[in-house]
Amino acid sequence: MGKVTMDTAEIIPQETEYPVLKPIQRRWSPRSFSDKLVEPEKLNQLFEAARWAPSSYNEQPWRFIVATKEDPEAYNRLLDILSPGNQQWAGDAPVLILTVVKETFSRNGKRNRAAEHDLGQAVAYLSLEAIRHHLYVHQMAGIDIEKARETYEIPAGYHPFTALALGYLGKETPSENRKRRDFDEIVFRGEWNGE
Numbered sequence: 001m002g003k004v005t006m007d008t009a010e011i012i013p014q015e016t017e018y019p020v021l022k023p024i025q026r027r028w029s030p031r032s033f034s035d036k037l038v039e040p041e042k043l044n045q046l047f048e049a050a051r052w053a054p055s056s057y058n059e060q061p062w063r064f065i066v067a068t069k070e071d072p073e074a075y076n077r078l079l080d081i082l083s084p085g086n087q088q089w090a091g092d093a094p095v096l097i098l099t100v101v102k103e104t105f106s107r108n109g110k111r112n113r114a115a116e117h118d119l120g121q122a123v124a125y126l127s128l129e130a131i132r133h134h135l136y137v138h139q140m141a142g143i144d145i146e147k148a149r150e151t152y153e154i155p156a157g158y159h160p161f162t163a164l165a166l167g168y169l170g171k172e173t174p175s176e177n178r179k180r181r182d183f184d185e186i187v188f189r190g191e192w193n194g195e
Helices: 022-024 039-050 073-081 084-090 115-132 145-152
Strands: 061-070 095-102 136-140 158-167
Touching: 022 115, 039 115, 061 073, 061 115, 073 084, 073 095, 084 136, 084 158, 115 136, 115 145, 115 158, 145 158
Parallel strands: none
Antiparallel strands: 061 095, 095 158, 136 158
């Protein structure tokens, strides 16, 4: 299992069954963050990576509302939309992000059934770029969607979806939940073979 080395504050790459990129091996979702602030230039690089994620018809249906501890009022507004359980630990992260997805295609107004998938890709790009800068992302589904919509006056046609806590590692070490399912549980050759 990967271990945290406090001198470099990063995760030692996880052993994988097949070779993959090092940032994928080091990706992890901590619940403990350092109080070190994230440099604006690095944060911009993460969103630049997200901006270049693929999307259906290049619609780029993702939107991000960002709050940092450097602006306590904005930070607490975003923290307040997280579920109580997430608030307990996520409030240590120097950056909180609300993800929002545009539900329809701009090109024709029809429902974009790939929108959430595309948002997920953008967050994955952001998360892997974060690893390059020794930053870590914890994604959360536990948010109050209606409170988010009201707080930020998110218009119809856009849907608050998840939240992210982002920062440098704290003192937490990876647990066994980094284990992955076996290949034959997720990859079916030519036909459905799952539960």
